[in-house]
Amino acid sequence: MHRASVGINKFCFCLSLAFSGLLLLLPCLWPPAQPLALPQPKAQFRPPPNETYRNFSHTPSEVPLKRRGTWAPFKGHIKHEPLDIEDVFIAVKTTRKFHRSRLDLLIQTWVSQAKRQTYIFTDGEDKDLLLRTGTNLINTNCSAAHTRQALCCKMSVEYDKFIESQKKWFCHVDDDNYVLLPSLLRLLSSYHHSQDVYLGRPSLDHPIEASEKVKSNGLVSVQFWFATGGAGFCISRGLALKMSPWASLGNFISTAEKIRLPDDCTIGYIIEALLEVKMTHTLLFHSHLENLRKLPPEIVLEQVTLSYGGFENRRNVVSVGGRFSLIEDPTRFKTVHCLLYPDTDWCPKVKLESGH
Numbered sequence: 001m002h003r004a005s006v007g008i009n010k011f012c013f014c015l016s017l018a019f020s021g022l023l024l025l026l027p028c029l030w031p032p033a034q035p036l037a038l039p040q041p042k043a044q045f046r047p048p049p050n051e052t053y054r055n056f057s058h059t060p061s062e063v064p065l066k067r068r069g070t071w072a073p074f075k076g077h078i079k080h081e082p083l084d085i086e087d088v089f090i091a092v093k094t095t096r097k098f099h100r101s102r103l104d105l106l107i108q109t110w111v112s113q114a115k116r117q118t119y120i121f122t123d124g125e126d127k128d129l130l131l132r133t134g135t136n137l138i139n140t141n142c143s144a145a146h147t148r149q150a151l152c153c154k155m156s157v158e159y160d161k162f163i164e165s166q167k168k169w170f171c172h173v174d175d176d177n178y179v180l181l182p183s184l185l186r187l188l189s190s191y192h193h194s195q196d197v198y199l200g201r202p203s204l205d206h207p208i209e210a211s212e213k214v215k216s217n218g219l220v221s222v223q224f225w226f227a228t229g230g231a232g233f234c235i236s237r238g239l240a241l242k243m244s245p246w247a248s249l250g251n252f253i254s255t256a257e258k259i260r261l262p263d264d265c266t267i268g269y270i271i272e273a274l275l276e277v278k279m280t281h282t283l284l285f286h287s288h289l290e291n292l293r294k295l296p297p298e299i300v301l302e303q304v305t306l307s308y309g310g311f312e313n314r315r316n317v318v319s320v321g322g323r324f325s326l327i328e329d330p331t332r333f334k335t336v337h338c339l340l341y342p343d344t345d346w347c348p349k350v351k352l353e354s355g356h
């Protein structure tokens with residue numbers, strides 16, 4: 001991984017873990033395992049039911065609510081809930097060295113539309129950013145190293161702050177994600193926050209397989225889906241409260257240590273393997289690990305999150321033309337923002353010829 005130093009903040013270790021699935025099962029490569037004090041996962045892997053795959057070629061707003069409901073995994077007792085952005089807790093994970101290069105763009109764009117609901121979790125003080133932008137900046141006091149422990153430490157603080165906030169939905173994104181707030185609200189309002197909902201994009205086309213040591217049975221293999229953290233994911237309050245024994249007040253860190261997996265995988269482990277709640281797979285969330293150029297331009301604004309390639313792959317951005325050139329807006333986030341909020345004061349009033 002010679003390029004890893006740059007994009008590493010976003011790289012889900014699970015991807016590589018899964019590709020080397022065999023290695024995972026070789027206990028000799030693992031640090032000495034302690035017996036799990038957690039309840040054993042009971043779930044045998046079942047593929048997610050087909051209706052949990054939402055078809056993103058539809059504009060959610062154009063589909064009558066009733067019909068949209070049929071895509072939801074709650075057959076027979078589908079609940080909807082009108083939602084306001086106030087009901088959503090959006091956690092942005094970052095690190096001190098990316099405040100200038102990544103956060104400023106987010107604060108200028110989508111965060112400006114949800115300033116009070118967005119909480120930025122970082123690992124260092126930044127009085128200048130606070131004074132300039134007045135965002136909710138939370139110093140987690142976690143290490144700035146890109147280790148499993150440091151990432152899980154931040155997730156643990158995010159979880160606790162969400163529970164404290166009393167909000168209805170927890171959404172986690174990374175510092176290279178654009179959150180399309182109207183789409184996010186449409187998606188979340190087709191569920192009810194009291195139901196068990198875990199929404200995100202699977203980073204693999206199969207469940208991850210991990211093994212863990214349990215007191216009596218030796219090594220036990222567990223399979224579960226997880227939503228890739230780099231694309232963002234959302235969890236209903238109802239489900240988040242059930243995660244508490246394994247996630248609250250530092251327990252998240254010990255849970256992650258016990259299965260030795262990074263933060264996003266640990267979320268999937270708690271929800272799918274321990275709580276036996278199925279993740280709802282959606283393709284509306286996007287990370288820099290996919291080919292973003294393949295997203296059809298006409299559905300870009302219907303997505304829930306977007307991302308960009310960063311230093312290692314600058315050209316991997318969504319195809320939206322007009323407004324700003326690639327030089328003025330290399331990530332395309334400003335262009336997306338001006339298409340969504342054309343009245344923003346810094347948005348060009350005259351649309352350029354699209355695509356140039």
Ligand SMILES: *[C@@H]1O[C@H](CO)[C@@H](O)[C@H](O)[C@H]1NC(C)=O
Binds near residue numbers: 050
């Ligand atoms: C799920 O969808 C796929 C592709 O549309 C289809 O081949 C498969 O038979 C479906 N499975 C079930 C259980 O309906």
Ligand SMILES: *[C@@H]1O[C@H](CO)[C@@H](O)[C@H](O)[C@H]1NC(C)=O
Binds near residue numbers: 055056057058
């Ligand atoms: C979505 O639905 C349309 C029409 O029902 C279909 O043509 C298209 O292939 C579907 N797309 C996905 C990603 O399932």
Ligand SMILES: *[C@@H]1O[C@H](CO)[C@@H](O)[C@H](O)[C@H]1NC(C)=O
Binds near residue numbers: 139140141157
């Ligand atoms: C980090 O440390 C500071 C100073 O000790 C403290 O005020 C703050 O509450 C800590 N942050 C968290 C999330 O615990």
